[in-house]
Each structure stands twice: as structure tokens, then as C-alpha cells.
Amino acid sequence: MPVDVTTEIVIERPCEQVAAYAGDPSHAPAWYANINSVRWQTPPPVGVGSRMDFVARFLGRTLAYTYEVVDYGPDRLVMRTAQGPFPMETTYTWHSAGAASTLMTLRNRGEPAGFAKVAAPMMAAAIRRANQKDLATLKQILESS
DSSP states (O other): OOEEEEEEEEESSOHHHHHHHHTOGGGHHHHOTTEEEEEESSOSSOOTTOEEEEEEEETTEEEEEEEEEEEEETTEEEEEEEESSSOEEEEEEEEEOSTTOEEEEEEEEEOOOTHHHHTHHHHHHHHHHHHHHHHHHHHHHHHTO
């Protein structure tokens, strides 16, 4: 059973500002509660082909995985796990939601294997809850700066 979770939030900042901050993987530990660290394998800034090692904590387990950027533009960032325990694609999109507001969408999708396949519905619910909290933290960071 595939996991496909989409979460959205409106952030009261222009798209360029939201994209610059949220689209820089170096900032992920500041707004993702479960991400402990990000280490660049390729030199910043982010672009197609960029690779980063992430260490995260999810459902009580520490996970280490490598994301590779497969699509990047002013309104989107798409990363896929190049290595790790759970094949995942993460997509960020940014669209204007008014004069100085941005609708940010965060989508996680993947195809779990083995035991994780059985736990896919529970994983999807946990990802949704975590994403809602993480986007709320991102909103707080950007709107208070």
C-alpha cells in the first residue's frame, strides 16, 4: 500500500521568501521536529542533482537517508531518497495566496516494503500529523522574522 500525504499552509510572507527558506535543506532541522541533521554531499546551493544526508527520528526509530534533488524551480522542490530504509519522494510547492502570502504544499509519497508495508496506514497518519506541526513551525519562524 503506497503512502501519499499532502499538507498545506498559508504563510504570510511572499513566495520568494518562503521558497528561499523552506527550499534550503540546511534549514530543515529548524522547522522539522523529526530531522536532527542535514549534511551536504554536494556543494550548496540546492539544485537538480544536489545530494544531502539526513538523520531523522520517526516512530521511535533513528533513520539515516540520502535525498537527491530531482526537480527544482522557483515554485517547487522535489527530492527523492537515493539511499535509505523507506523509498520516499518529498515535494514542496509555493504559490501566491495574495499580495504577500504563500500557499505552501508539502507532499510525501512512497512505497513501503516488508514490515513497513503492513504499517503504511499508520505511517501515513503519523506523517500527516508531523507535517502539520512542521508547517506550523515553519509559518511561525517566517512570520516572526
